[in-house]
Amino acid sequence: MTKENKTVWILGAGASMSNNFEFPNINQIFAKAKEYSIISLNVKTLKDDYKELSEFIVNCFNKSLLRTSDKIDVEKVMTFLQIEFEKKGSYSNLQLMDKVIFLIRHVLSECLVRGNSNEEYEHLVNNFLNRNTSIISFNWDIALDQLIKSNNIYENFLKQISSKFTEGFFNGYIPFPYKEFPTDTGIYLKMHGSVDWLYCPNQQCRVNNRLYVLEDSILESHYCSECHEECKILIIPPLLNKNYDKYPSIKKIWNRSFLELNNASEVIIWGYGVPPTDFYSNWLLTRSIPHETIIKIINPECLRISNHENELQEYSINKTFVNKFKEIFSRQKITFYYNYKDFKNNFDINQKYNVKV
Numbered sequence: 192m193t194k195e196n197k198t199v200w201i202l203g204a205g206a207s208m209s210n211n212f213e214f215p216n217i218n219q220i221f222a223k224a225k226e227y228s229i230i231s232l233n234v235k236t237l238k239d240d241y242k243e244l245s246e247f248i249v250n251c252f253n254k255s256l257l258r259t260s261d262k263i264d265v266e267k268v269m270t271f272l273q274i275e276f277e278k279k280g281s282y283s284n285l286q287l288m289d290k291v292i293f294l295i296r297h298v299l300s301e302c303l304v305r306g307n308s309n310e311e312y313e314h315l316v317n318n319f320l321n322r323n324t325s326i327i328s329f330n331w332d333i334a335l336d337q338l339i340k341s342n343n344i345y346e347n348f349l350k351q352i353s354s355k356f357t358e359g360f361f362n363g364y365i366p367f368p369y370k371e372f373p374t375d376t377g378i379y380l381k382m383h384g385s386v387d388w389l390y391c392p393n394q395q396c397r398v399n400n401r402l403y404v405l406e407d408s409i410l411e412s413h414y415c416s417e418c419h420e421e422c423k424i425l426i427i428p429p430l431l432n433k434n435y436d437k438y439p440s441i442k443k444i445w446n447r448s449f450l451e452l453n454n455a456s457e458v459i460i461w462g463y464g465v466p467p468t469d470f471y472s473n474w475l476l477t478r479s480i481p482h483e484t485i486i487k488i489i490n491p492e493c494l495r496i497s498n499h500e501n502e503l504q505e506y507s508i509n510k511t512f513v514n515k516f517k518e519i520f521s522r523q524k525i526t527f528y529y530n531y532k533d534f535k536n537n538f539d540i541n542q543k544y545n546v547k548v
């Protein structure tokens with residue numbers, strides 16, 4: 192079997208944010224929830240539904256859901272709830288966790304409705320997606336999903352990861368184990384789950400490990416047709432990555448992404464900054480990508496821009512950011528691009544901003 196040249200895109204929150212200015216970063220989820228009146232009735236009053244969560248946040252972090260200046264890290268809240276659940280087994284922690292997940296879904300679907308541009312994702316889909324290109328996304332939102340529903344890489348996700356076809360004739364069997372990973376197809380892999388992914392949480396249920404993708408109404412409750420338990424949404428904050436093993440579909444996605452990266456001739460990382468707490472992704476990027484693979488980073492954080500009095504802007508390298516990638520990809524060739532537009536026009540930061548990486 193000959194190996195085909197394969198490009199793998201890795202997308203982080205920065206990619207969705209540069210497409211649609213409504214999309215929040217991880218620290219803005221609660222502020223957006225307030226702005227969109229999801230958690231509050233007015234500037235001073237929380238909805239009853241969120242009072243318990245508010246108390247938890249005050250107790251743990253001394254921060255208020257109503258104070259916009261308080262930056263509340265939603266991943267940290269979820270991680271604290273999970274740890275307390277593991278220690279105390281308290282059902283109320285689980286309920287609060289569900290509340291946070293519902294809030295994330297609500298905020299992200301609201302952003303999708305209010306935002307109006309998807310220009311760069313559209314360009315990516317129309318110009319850079321070949322048959323065997325894969326996309327690895329660390330995002331929970333579905334801005335890109337909506338654009339690639341008819342694309343082969345989304346169909347491969349449905350066929351190979353979700354349960355869409357497992358009962359049917361089409362993919363009702365699992366092929367014989369392979370000796371060499373086939374590189375001629377691409378796939379869409381969402382590493383931390385998605386606001387439109389459902390699973391049945393009942394461990395005794397025979398469809399417990401299956402993943403279902405909602406086609407519409409992502410805010411409505413759904414119930415398992417097998418055991419009638421209320422389904423849960425599969426999104427996992429990176430800080431909880433020790434739990435990846437608990438969700439076989441997520442585990443499958445991580446295994447598959449290792450293989451995709453291991454067979455990539457080019458890896459393009461857009462808007463993903465490899466958070467220091469996310470040891471798993473750090474490990475994945477460090478260990479899976481061959482030395483000869485070409486690495487391209489699209490991220491405005493690679494530059495520092497200082498404004499002078501005479502309105503001239505001066506550009507310099509953001510060493511902390513750039514060095515993080517140089518450390519992960521110490522043997523590969525890396526090129527940095529300030530934003531998607533520069534990438535599309537093939538202007539790296541050395542050429543366009545006259546800096547030296």
Ligand SMILES: [Zn+2]
Pocket residue numbers: 391392393396397398399415416417418419420
């Ligand atoms: Zn069930």
